[in-house]
Amino acid sequence: MSASAVHAGPRSLVVVGASLAGLRAVEAARKAGFTSRITLIGDEPRLPYDRPPLSKQMLAPDGPTDPVTFRGRAEFDELGVELLLGTPATGLDPDAKVVHAGGAEVPYDALVIATGAAACGLPGTEGLAGVHVLRTLDDARAVRRALDEGARTVVVGAGFIGSEVASAARKRGLPATVVEALPAPLVRSVGRELGAALSSLHTRNGTVLRCGQAVAAVEGADRIEGVRLTDGTVIGADLVVVGIGAMPRTEWLAGSGLPVDDGVVCDEFLGAGAPGVYAAGDVARWHNVLFDRSMRVEHWSAAAEQGARAARNAVAPEDLRPYSTVPYFWSDWYGSRIQFAGVAAEDGVEIVSGDPAGDHFVALYREGDRLTGVLTLNGQRHVMKYRRLIAQHARFDEAVAFARASATTAS
Amino acid sequence: MRIVLDRAKCTGIGICESLAPTVFEVDDRGELVVLAAEVPEGALDEVTEAVEGCPAMALRLEP
Numbered sequence: 397m398s399a400s401a402v403h404a405g406p407r408s409l410v411v412v413g414a415s416l417a418g419l420r421a422v423e424a425a426r427k428a429g430f431t432s433r434i435t436l437i438g439d440e441p442r443l444p445y446d447r448p449p450l451s452k453q454m455l456a457p458d459g460p461t462d463p464v465t466f467r468g469r470a471e472f473d474e475l476g477v478e479l480l481l482g483t484p485a486t487g488l489d490p491d492a493k494v495v496h497a498g499g500a501e502v503p504y505d506a507l508v509i510a511t512g513a514a515a516c517g518l519p520g521t522e523g524l525a526g527v528h529v530l531r532t533l534d535d536a537r538a539v540r541r542a543l544d545e546g547a548r549t550v551v552v553g554a555g556f557i558g559s560e561v562a563s564a565a566r567k568r569g570l571p572a573t574v575v576e577a578l579p580a581p582l583v584r585s586v587g588r589e590l591g592a593a594l595s596s597l598h599t600r601n602g603t604v605l606r607c608g609q610a611v612a613a614v615e616g617a618d619r620i621e622g623v624r625l626t627d628g629t630v631i632g633a634d635l636v637v638v639g640i641g642a643m644p645r646t647e648w649l650a651g652s653g654l655p656v657d658d659g660v661v662c663d664e665f666l667g668a669g670a671p672g673v674y675a676a677g678d679v680a681r682w683h684n685v686l687f688d689r690s691m692r693v694e695h696w697s698a699a700a701e702q703g704a705r706a707a708r709n710a711v712a713p714e715d716l717r718p719y720s721t722v723p724y725f726w727s728d729w730y731g732s733r734i735q736f737a738g739v740a741a742e743d744g745v746e747i748v749s750g751d752p753a754g755d756h757f758v759a760l761y762r763e764g765d766r767l768t769g770v771l772t773l774n775g776q777r778h779v780m781k782y783r784r785l786i787a788q789h790a791r792f793d794e795a796v797a798f799a800r801a802s803a804t805t806a807s
Numbered sequence: 808m809r810i811v812l813d814r815a816k817c818t819g820i821g822i823c824e825s826l827a828p829t830v831f832e833v834d835d836r837g838e839l840v841v842l843a844a845e846v847p848e849g850a851l852d853e854v855t856e857a858v859e860g861c862p863a864m865a866l867r868l869e870p
């Protein structure tokens with residue numbers, strides 16, 4: 397008896413977006429016992445590779461220049477996954493169940509959308525040499541080359557990726573400036589007080605931080621020469637890295653009728669509002685039942701987990717399971733590790749270990765009487781314990797008591 | 808099943824600890840401590856998830 401005779405599930409899975417979420421999707425489908433055809437469509441002309449190293453190891457003078465790939469071509473063959481790389485998907489027809497890609501129609505029964513996000517550029521700098529975003533391998537190679545040449549570096553936007561670039565420049569002893577349009581950095585991700593604490597890492601490591609300043613103009617005809625701020629200051633620059641956020645890549649879904657609102661809008665099962673269609677990773681906005689709210693996160697672990705969950709739900713719709721998580725990301729600045737889990741609620745923050753002006757702290761966030769978030773600087777031993785407490789709906793005072801108890805056992 | 812850690816690859820991000828806290832713990836210096844050499848009874852699912860969820864591909868299971 398063939399498998400299809402016992403279980404009439406989908407007969408073909410198409411995954412659009414060949415990066416972390418897409419890769420985990422095809423792997424999970426196979427692991428779930430899906431034996432029919434799988435096609436992985438990606439517009440980049442290369443095998444899936446890992447992005448976090450692009451702003452970390454790959455910017456070091458002695459760092460790798462080749463990407464960290466997850467699997468070789470032979471391993472995709474072994475998995476029985478047909479790769480359509482260098483092939484942008486240009487449209488989706490959820491009624492006919494076809495994806496338009498590379499001039500062809502690719503039919504599907506189950507579809508996972510994993511097209512990620514694209515970095516926002518700085519308007520008016522198109523075509524100006526020396527100005528880059530940092531999202532792809534080519535971006536990282538260009539930034540690395542400029543650093544190798546000793547570029548004076550200006551980072552636009554005091555977010556995590558830009559801060560990693562500033563840190564890479566300083567590590568080489570190059571002058572670096574971070575320009576932030578808002579009066580305080582990282583307010584949305586970690587709150588005002590701790591945004592200030594984290595960005596003091598810049599000034600402590602010799603990076604100039606200019607907050608409340610937008611880029612009024614860029615100087616240079618073909619190649620960047622400097623950046624003029626709204627207060628008139630001109631900062632000489634050979635390299636400008638724009639880190640002002642990313643936009644979910646939903647442009648190819650225009651006209652498909654799928655609900656899109658800063659990401660593909662999904663339910664708690666990552667279902668995207670059309671039969672057999674799911675979304676995962678940076679492109680997905682889904683209902684996270686753990687916090688009872690709609691979220692879109694641009695975090696490595698969520699992309700990996702959502703990719704796997706979306707594919708399992710897509711190939712086994714009789715066994716739908718929700719995806720919920722305590723969002724988690726890390727970032728490495730100036731040899732320090734920043735880790736954040738949960739949501740940065742504004743009802744209160746308490747430092748339970750260390751000092752925000754120093755090299756180690758653990759901060760807890762509350763919403764009402766519930767623990768909702770934890771931010772650590774060089775607090776690797778702590779962060780996941782609080783992440784678990786957050787997942788267990790711990791009360792804030794319980795978490796503070798836990799912190800006190802672990803402080804006494806640790807010393 | 809034996810849990811094998813490649814220290815050269817591990818970056819101490821701690822995703823394994825959040826998935827399988829009985830088996831993995833990151834210490835104060837950011838180094839991963841594997842608390843059990845063998846997968847404990849009943850923990851295969853979570854350890855497998857942790858191995859697969861490692862962003863640095865530093866974990867492996869061996870028979």
Ligand SMILES: Cc1cc2nc3c(=O)[nH]c(=O)nc-3n(C[C@H](O)[C@H](O)[C@H](O)COP(=O)(O)OP(=O)(O)OC[C@H]3O[C@@H](n4cnc5c(N)ncnc54)[C@H](O)[C@@H]3O)c2cc1C
Nearest residue numbers: 413415416417439447448485511512513677678694695696
């Ligand atoms: C420089 C950098 C550093 C980072 N560092 C960290 C970190 O330290 N910690 C952390 O938690 N997270 C980090 N992240 C975030 C993490 O890498 C992302 O969350 C993750 O890559 C998301 O995976 P994804 O598969 O959803 O999307 P993506 O990685 O964006 O992949 C989407 C893929 O789909 C392709 N695509 C888009 N549209 C189409 C189309 N129409 N047709 C075909 N293909 C298409 C894209 O080209 C891309 O290859 C970092 C990201 C960057 C860029």
